[in-house]
Amino acid sequence: MGRAFEDLGQGVYLLDAHYGHPGVAAFYAVVEGDAVAFVETGVSSSLQQALALLVALDMTPEQVRYVMPTHVHLDHAGGAGTMMQAFPNAQLVVHPRGARHLIDPSKLIAGTRAVYGDEAFDRLYGEIPPVPETRVIAADDGQVFDLNGRPLQTLDTPGHAYHHYCLVDAHSRGIFTGDTFGLSYPQIRDRAGRRVVIPTTTPVHFDPQALNASVARLMALDPQRLYLTHYGPLDAPADHVDDYLAWIDRFVAITEDCAPVEDDRIDDLAEALGQALAEACGFDRAALDWLRMDLKLNAQGLAHWYRHRDG
Numbered sequence: 001m002g003r004a005f006e007d008l009g010q011g012v013y014l015l016d017a018h019y020g021h022p023g024v025a026a027f028y029a030v031v032e033g034d035a036v037a038f039v040e041t042g043v044s045s046s047l048q049q050a051l052a053l054l055v056a057l058d059m060t061p062e063q064v065r066y067v068m069p070t071h072v073h074l075d076h077a078g079g080a081g082t083m084m085q086a087f088p089n090a091q092l093v094v095h096p097r098g099a100r101h102l103i104d105p106s107k108l109i110a111g112t113r114a115v116y117g118d119e120a121f122d123r124l125y126g127e128i129p130p131v132p133e134t135r136v137i138a139a140d141d142g143q144v145f146d147l148n149g150r151p152l153q154t155l156d157t158p159g160h161a162y163h164h165y166c167l168v169d170a171h172s173r174g175i176f177t178g179d180t181f182g183l184s185y186p187q188i189r190d191r192a193g194r195r196v197v198i199p200t201t202t203p204v205h206f207d208p209q210a211l212n213a214s215v216a217r218l219m220a221l222d223p224q225r226l227y228l229t230h231y232g233p234l235d236a237p238a239d240h241v242d243d244y245l246a247w248i249d250r251f252v253a254i255t256e257d258c259a260p261v262e263d264d265r266i267d268d269l270a271e272a273l274g275q276a277l278a279e280a281c282g283f284d285r286a287a288l289d290w291l292r293m294d295l296k297l298n299a300q301g302l303a304h305w306y307r308h309r310d311g
Contacts, residue, residue, distance in 0.1 A: 005029070012227070018046065027039065030150070031059075037067075037145070039068045041079035044081070044125065064089065064090045071164040103136055155167075158205070158211075158214060161205045162207075166180050172225065177228055182247070183199075184198070186231065200297075251298070273298060
């Protein structure tokens with residue numbers, strides 16, 4: 001399985017969720033004194049990485065104070081129920097619009113099965129137990145959670161999903177961005193060797209105007225590092241934000257040109273997105289293969305936005 005975690009400094013640890021295969025989805029631990037908060041959960045099987053980190057730090061499951069998924073898509077929150085069973089003193093902090101889906105995950109499970117199919121769902125996610133309502137905090141915009149004197153603040157950031165918050169960690173001058181600041185796999189770079197940050201527009205709540213506003217809200221805080229779920233820390237985010245915003249606009253324009261009213265146009269849209277990235281960034285076949293699933297899901301979400309954009 002490889003190394004269980006990476007120490008990013010300032011009490012922040014990256015853990016690989018092993019979502020499908022390594023390097024696709026991360027989750028994080030914030031450690032302050034004798035208390036721990038997990039940001040994102042990975043999937044149910046990701047609990048093993050979390051437990052390995054606690055052992056390495058000579059800590060116990062009872063010391064986990066918070067479990068904090070940025071939104072309820074299952075690569076971010078699929079392990080919430082399993083974590084809450086394992087961490088008896090933890091509270092689950094979730095966006096108010098997502099809380100009910102972790103208290104009763106039946107609709108979330110059904111919707112994800114519809115997108116991925118039963119076989120892929122079972123392989124990727126496994127069992128998803130419900131979380132008792134008494135252990136769930138529906139976090140207000142701007143609410144601060146105290147981790148042994150270390151403030152962790154939730155910010156409502158729609159655009160990728162309406163049930164999305166980002167988590168500000170003033171101590172590290174970092175923000176855990178979930179999918180609001182897109183995805184950027186460290187091994188995929190442009191011709192100049194720079195990391196490429198692209199939107200993640202998976203079904204069904206993509207809203208380009210809201211996403212632009214959410215990114216502006218994050219950058220107004222002058223973060224020095226973003227902790228991406230897909231994948232890992234992104235330093236000097238101000239150097240990337242203009243390119244990222246340009247890709248949001250480009251994805252929208254490509255969708256409008258493709259006009260994916262019918263489902264058989266979604267594959268064409270995914271191909272067009274990949275072609276645009278290849279031409280602009282010099283991606284080779286290996287890079288496009290790595291992004292294949294992301295581009296397919298992005299195309300599905302963009303098609304849904306296109307069909308309902310005036311609704």
